[in-house]
Amino acid sequence: MIAIAIVRTKDLLAVVMLTGIYGLLSASFFVVLDAVDVAFTEAAVGAGISGLLMLAAITMTGRTEAPKRHKPLLALLVVFVTGGMLIYGTLDMPYFGSFEAPVHQHVAPRYINDSMQEVGVPNIVTSVLASYRAFDTLGEVAVIFTAGIGVLSLLSLPQRRRSYRLDESKKELMHEQHMVVRIVSKTLIPFILLFALYVQFHGDFGPGGGFQAGVIFAAAIILYAMLFGLDTAKRVFNQTLIQLIAAIGLLLYASVGVVSLFSGVNYLDYNVLADDPVAGQHLGILLIELGVGCTVAAVMIIIFFNFVGRREAQQDANEQNSTELNNSHELKSTELKSTELNNTKQNNREGE
């Protein structure tokens, strides 16, 4: 239902709100399907961070969608043909929840029956994620790290001095307006951070782990940045430090593998990290989950800060453009604007 509403709505702000609700709904859906770890992640990511990032993006790109010019008949046809074929394909699939399905016959019984002796961690998801399939997870963390670098290279701006005086007065005004929100959230932030750490280190026994903890940790810091402005947040959390943490997390993960490699076993085989294989597994899982948590949290913070930083820079440029036009940088941007104007004029002419 929500998804259909998203198709129909033209206002992008409403679309973003609906995606948040959609994320929360799918999280509860995952709980119903016994996938608590996944639900945890989806609730933090789908309902929290993704909505925020999209909001930050639409403040820069405008919030209404242009009306469609052509009929979507062809698209509908393609979609229905694909959907029909997929539904035809599902007719041979095993029934929902059946125990004999091929999915449950391959490696899953080994994970369920033997992971307690081999890894000694009650949460099977954690033991599969961090031990049996650790190499896979290393790749995923590398992808997240790369995405962080990508956003950094696309959106980061050269550091420059800004006029703080104007900002301060604006900020104070905002703070007076949002007194209740600010105080309530301020008291919440330490608890969110504490909860993130709990999720991080309790992931062996209950639902949780590095991925969820990283996202929750980042959410707390993003909340802080939203309440007190980006400049204050940037002064508290040094950007270079956060970028360093992102890299260190990935390095920590990879170097755990190298240690076991030098001890004469396979890459990321933790049995040799301690005298007792199970203790070694515990240590290995703890270390790489820490690496995952560091990288995920740092990358999320990097992404958010860069989005908002870009936006504030744009706003500043606009304000300066409207007041005075003697700086070379502004001249350039006005040139850009005039070419844009010309372009739109040409477009109009062509339209006529």
Added chain:
Amino acid sequence: MVLGLYNYWIVVLLMMIGFYIVIAHGNLIKKLVGLTIFQTSVFIFYISMGNVENGSAPILAEGLSRYSNPLPHVLILTAIVVGIATTALGLALVVRIKESYGSIEEDEIQIQDQLTEDKT
């Protein structure tokens, strides 16, 4: 009973909606939202395959013998976080496109590209 397959049909329906948004809408942010819905349909597909009747969440405890399959959970757990990272990258690209073209509607961008090609 064919009705036992209903979970796949929900997935296909969600996938169709996401796919439709991606190909029929011109707004780039809307396209990304469509991709997210498409992605979620795949997540739900995996998780619903891993579910077992009368099973419990895959955390070992006394007195439980049937657990749902942990493997799809692991795959999807990481896929969600990777998904948000790649979505953020996509949004960053959209922001840059807006800065250089002044628009995020697909057809307007194409017209501008056409114009620059004609000039050169």
